[in-house]
Amino acid sequence: MTDQAVKSAPRVLVIGGGYSGQRFAQAMVDQGAEVWLTQRSARPEAPRKGMQWLAFDASQDLIPALPEQISHVLVTIPPNRDGRDDALEHLLDALSRQPLQWLGYLSTTGVYGDSAGAWVSEGSPTAATLPRSRARLKAEEAWLSSGLPVQSFRLPAIYGPGRCPFDQLRQGTARLVHKPGQVFCRIHVEDIVGALLHCMALAAHERPAVVNVSDDVPCPSSETLGFAAHLLNLKLPVYRRFEDIAPELSPMALSFWEDNRRVSNTLLCQRLGYELRYPSYREGFAASLMEEQASQKKA
Numbered sequence: 001m002t003d004q005a006v007k008s009a010p011r012v013l014v015i016g017g018g019y020s021g022q023r024f025a026q027a028m029v030d031q032g033a034e035v036w037l038t039q040r041s042a043r044p045e046a047p048r049k050g051m052q053w054l055a056f057d058a059s060q061d062l063i064p065a066l067p068e069q070i071s072h073v074l075v076t077i078p079p080n081r082d083g084r085d086d087a088l089e090h091l092l093d094a095l096s097r098q099p100l101q102w103l104g105y106l107s108t109t110g111v112y113g114d115s116a117g118a119w120v121s122e123g124s125p126t127a128a129t130l131p132r133s134r135a136r137l138k139a140e141e142a143w144l145s146s147g148l149p150v151q152s153f154r155l156p157a158i159y160g161p162g163r164c165p166f167d168q169l170r171q172g173t174a175r176l177v178h179k180p181g182q183v184f185c186r187i188h189v190e191d192i193v194g195a196l197l198h199c200m201a202l203a204a205h206e207r208p209a210v211v212n213v214s215d216d217v218p219c220p221s222s223e224t225l226g227f228a229a230h231l232l233n234l235k236l237p238v239y240r241r242f243e244d245i246a247p248e249l250s251p252m253a254l255s256f257w258e259d260n261r262r263v264s265n266t267l268l269c270q271r272l273g274y275e276l277r278y279p280s281y282r283e284g285f286a287a288s289l290m291e292e293q294a295s296q297k298k299a
């Protein structure tokens with residue numbers, strides 16, 4: 001590698017090295033970047049090639065000293081209940097002193113609230129209904145006005161290997177629930193990573209401040225569960241009407257059924273030219289199952 005290549009290799013900080021954060025980190029390492037990820041534990045995970053772990057947990061007074069010359073940041077941590085964001089509160093000063101070219105913030109499509117099943121796009125009003133979505137909107141707005149080069153990525157339900165309904169079906173704990181007219185949107189974790197890399201590679205002036213990252217097929221959860229059962233060659237659980245099952249659901253589970261919207265990806269996939277790897281749960285579930293099976297064989 002030449003001196004120039006060494007100097008220009010991205011130095012990336014992932015604040016919140018969880019499910020999406022680790023996948024993004026791996027993609028950046030694969031592109032030659034040096035990556036630091038935060039974890040809440042005081043003794044973070046063993047290092048992986050090209051990655052280093054930093055402990056970050058404000059509730060335990062664990063605030064990391066950031067490495068120098070960070071060029072790219074991904075923030076995946078959710079805000080606290082009142083919309084306060086630990087990364088903004090404790091790391092903004094240190095981030096402001098870095099030569100940042102891009103900061104990606106993972107937000108949620110919950111900020112749009114309920115559209116009674118209608119399509120929403122980045123220009124739609126934000127009318128968050130759930131308390132956690134209102135907190136998210138507050139945090140997203142704070143990041144966008146932080147003075148850093150922030151792009152916010154609004155995500156629906158994230159799925160991928162380890163986050164599909166396969167285990168629930170195998171264990172008999174999956175629920176087949178029908179609520180007339182209700183749809184959910186989703187995105188495969190590899191398409192989150194793909195969309196982040198795609199937007200990061202755009203010229204700064206071409207990057208929209210807010211981008212939805214959702215696949216092409218909003219649909220009922222009974223449809224996705226049916227396909228997962230088909231892939232596993234398992235029977236579907238007994239069909240339940242939402243109003244019959246609602247009293248058995250936890251407040252958190254119930255809250256997922258409150259909003260009903262279809263999230264448009266026109267900006268990402270048409271205007272910005274990103275091509276989804278998994279346009280629907282069909283390709284996404286099949287690939288996730290293959291990846292799960294491959295890693296079980298390796299273990």
Ligand SMILES: NC(=O)c1ccc[n+]([C@@H]2O[C@H](COP(=O)([O-])OP(=O)(O)OC[C@H]3O[C@@H](n4cnc5c(N)ncnc54)[C@H](OP(=O)(O)O)[C@@H]3O)[C@@H](O)[C@H]2O)c1
Binds near residue numbers: 016019041155
């Ligand atoms: N899961 C979904 O379907 C979904 C849908 C839409 C949007 N989102 C949002 O998208 C983002 C990424 O989702 P994900 O599923 O990849 O998240 P994840 O696996 O839960 O990873 C989040 C990471 O942030 C860390 N973290 C959380 N709160 C923190 C805090 N206060 N201080 C320091 N670290 C903290 C977590 O640490 P621990 O491991 O110690 O918890 C974890 O490493 C999240 O903000 C999530 O809310 C998720």
